[in-house]
Amino acid sequence: MLVNSVTKANSASGMAVNDECKLKFLELKAKRNFRFIIFKIDEALQQVTVEKLGKPGESYDDFTTSFPPNECRYAVFDFDFVTDENCQKSKIFFISWAPDASRVRSKMLYASSKDRFKRELDGIQVELQATDPSEMSLDIVKERAL
Numbered sequence: 355m356l357v358n359s360v361t362k363a364n365s366a367s368g369m370a371v372n373d374e375c376k377l378k379f380l381e382l383k384a385k386r387n388f389r390f391i392i393f394k395i396d397e398a399l400q401q402v403t404v405e406k407l408g409k410p411g412e413s414y415d416d417f418t419t420s421f422p423p424n425e426c427r428y429a430v431f432d433f434d435f436v437t438d439e440n441c442q443k444s445k446i447f448f449i450s451w452a453p454d455a456s457r458v459r460s461k462m463l464y465a466s467s468k469d470r471f472k473r474e475l476d477g478i479q480v481e482l483q484a485t486d487p488s489e490m491s492l493d494i495v496k497e498r499a500l
Contacts, residue, residue: 369467370401371474378404382432383446383477386410390417393428393471395463402428402471414492421487424455426464428471430478435499445499448478454485 381387390408395401405427406420417431429449436442450468452461472478480498484490 369395369463369471370399371471372401372403374404375402375471376474378407379430379475379477382430386432388432389413390420390429390431392420393430395426395460395467397463402467414495418487418490421451421453424453426453426456426460427451428464428468430475431495433495433499435496437500443499445479446477447495447498448472448475448481449490450481450483451490452483452485 375391375393378388378391382389382391387410388407389410389412390406391404392406392408393402394405396403408417408420408431414431414433417429421427421429429451431447431449432444433447434442434444450464452464472481482490482494482498
């Protein structure tokens with residue numbers, strides 16, 4: 355019996371995606387109501403939920419300090435930049451945060467659910483995976499945006 359429930363959960367990673375995740379992402383993408391969204395897997399509910407919404411005026415530093423130092427998260431960030439040709443652009447980054455200090459089970463759960471969750475968010479342009487803050491520094495984001 356236990357084998358079946360584990361297999362069933364793993365077959366699609368077992369994670370549902372709360373509708374609010376998709377709705378808030380659409381608001382970020384279309385209306386630019388948010389600078390960023392932090393998502394959390396609620397293990398009890400077996401679903402991805404919205405943990406934090408960043409206001410349009412918040413900075414990249416505000417975003418990176420929103421990640422817990424020892425727990426995994428997903429996030430999207432609407433990054434504004436100016437190209438070498440002096441054009442104002444923006445790209446939506448998807449960041450998978452899995453710090454070394456987080457639980458192994460949590461890292462496995464986030465890793466196995468990531469692709470399915472990402473598919474629910476139509477419009478992601480760049481993906482980053484980070485295990486410590488230096489792996490998602492502003493310099494790296496700028497470099498990946500161009």
